[in-house]
Amino acid sequence: MILIADLCSNIAPFDRKVVAWAAERAVASGATHVKVQVFTPSHFPRQERDAKRAVTFPRHLLGMLVDVVENAGGWVGASVFDEHAVDACLDAGVDFLKLATREAFNTTLVDLCADTGLPTFTSIPLGLKVQPWRDRRPNETFLGCIPQYPVVDWPAYDPFAHFRPQPSWGWSSHTPHYQDVLMAVAAGATVIEKHLMFTPTDPEAAWSLSCEDFRRMVDAIEKPST
Numbered sequence: 001m002i003l004i005a006d007l008c009s010n011i012a013p014f015d016r017k018v019v020a021w022a023a024e025r026a027v028a029s030g031a032t033h034v035k036v037q038v039f040t041p042s043h044f045p046r047q048e049r050d051a052k053r054a055v056t057f058p059r060h061l062l063g064m065l066v067d068v069v070e071n072a073g074g075w076v077g078a079s080v081f082d083e084h085a086v087d088a089c090l091d092a093g094v095d096f097l098k099l100a101t102r103e104a105f106n107t108t109l110v111d112l113c114a115d116t117g118l119p120t121f122t123s124i125p126l127g128l129k130v131q132p133w134r135d136r137r138p139n140e141t142f143l144g145c146i147p148q149y150p151v152v153d154w155p156a157y158d159p160f161a162h163f164r165p166q167p168s169w170g171w172s173s174h175t176p177h178y179q180d181v182l183m184a185v186a187a188g189a190t191v192i193e194k195h196l197m198f199t200p201t202d203p204e205a206a207w208s209l210s211c212e213d214f215r216r217m218v219d220a221i222e223k224p225s226t
Helices: 016-028 048-053 058-071 084-093 107-116 179-187 212-221
Strands: 004-007 033-038 077-081 096-099 120-125 140-145 170-173 189-197
Touching: 004 212, 016 033, 016 058, 016 212, 033 058, 033 084, 033 096, 058 077, 058 084, 058 179, 077 084, 084 107, 096 107, 096 189, 107 140, 120 189, 140 189, 170 179, 179 189, 179 212, 189 212
Parallel strands: 004 033, 004 189, 033 077, 077 096, 096 120, 120 140, 140 170, 170 189
Antiparallel strands: none
C-alpha cells in the first residue's frame, strides 16, 4: 500500500527547518511517500496568482527534502504543473511525480512525466456526465478524486465504479476525515493520497488530517476491523 502525505501549503512559508520537521513527522505518521507542490504562480489564472505566490514552494529546498525523506525511509515527490517543475524535480532526484486534476489531460505534460521514467500518480476528476478517460501511460497510476475542497457531502454516484475492475488504482481524498479512504481501500485502491496538517489553522486544514489522525488512518488500513 502506497500512502502519500501531501504537505501542500500547510507548511508555508517553507522555512528550511519547518520543511524538514514536517517531512520527518509525515514519515513517522506512517506515510510511505511525501510530496509537495512545485509550480510558478504565472501558470494559474490571474485571479489565483496572488494566493499562489504566498504558497510557492522554494525549489532550492527540493534536494534537502529528498535527503530528509529518504533518510527517514520514505519516498519523496512533487505535484508538477509545467516542464520547468519537472526539470527541477529531476535535478533534485525525486522518486515520483504527481499530476493534479487540472493537469490530468494536459497531454504535453503527461507525456513529459512519462518520459522521465518515474512513477507518476495522476488525479482523475470524477462526477462529470461524460468522463474524458484517456490511456494510462507507462508507470502511471490513476487516482480517483472528487475535485472539491473540502468534500463534505458524499456523492450519490459510486466514485469507485470505474476503478473496481482495474488491477492498480488509487484514491486522492479531500474529506476532513478518512472514512472515504477506508471505503476506497475496501474497493481495491492500492494508493492513497491525503493532505497532512500540523495545526488546526493551516490553510488546507479543512481537508487534511493531523499527524495523529494520519497514523490512525494507516493503522485502520493495515489492521481493518472485523
